[in-house]
Amino acid sequence: MMISIIVAIAKNNEIGKGNNLLCRLPADLKHFREITSGHAVIMGRKTFASLPKGALPDRRNIVISRNKDLKIEGAEVYSSLDYALIKLIDENEVFIIGGAQIYAQTLAFADKLYLTKIHAGFPDADVFFPLIDWRAWRELNRETFPADEKNPYPFSFIEYERT
């Protein structure tokens, strides 16, 4: 099983504010959907709560919560990451989709990193991606796009694999 992290990070390592994303970038949402569709996605309970329409379609939704009574329609809820990963052992690629707490607990052993770099800063952000040791990652691919009428900030899609 390959473990991949997918995340959108702005200039100062920020990833969210007020339990929401930093900004609306439709191109990134499309990219996220294309990459994760058909796969299992693992998220923290707060990230699940931030999803506007609940469970993500066409994906096996996994939510991590210490609340053992929590039941969520359209998702499997597990009380630890380790237990979730054991349950997903037969998947070929599993995506860690946030948030900050879950990224912090998976960055050390993830195999791939799908990073959307948002080329802007968000001073009111309140959640951040953990520090990345770049010596551990090799860049495979990068595409950069300017801001346009739908996407208010320039951004890059960058793919890394562990060295």
Ligand SMILES: NC(=O)c1ccc[n+]([C@@H]2O[C@H](COP(=O)([O-])OP(=O)(O)OC[C@H]3O[C@@H](n4cnc5c(N)ncnc54)[C@H](OP(=O)(O)O)[C@@H]3O)[C@@H](O)[C@H]2O)c1
């Ligand atoms: N930029 C991006 O790509 C991106 C992606 C995803 C999310 N985000 C943003 O990130 C923010 C949410 O991140 P967050 O760090 O506050 O929360 P989170 O990681 O989504 O969820 C935290 C919750 O997960 C559960 N949890 C965490 N570690 C656990 C463990 N080891 N065992 C069992 N349960 C565990 C706990 O749930 P219980 O409290 O229920 O026990 C905890 O409160 C939002 O602003 C969201 O929009 C950004």
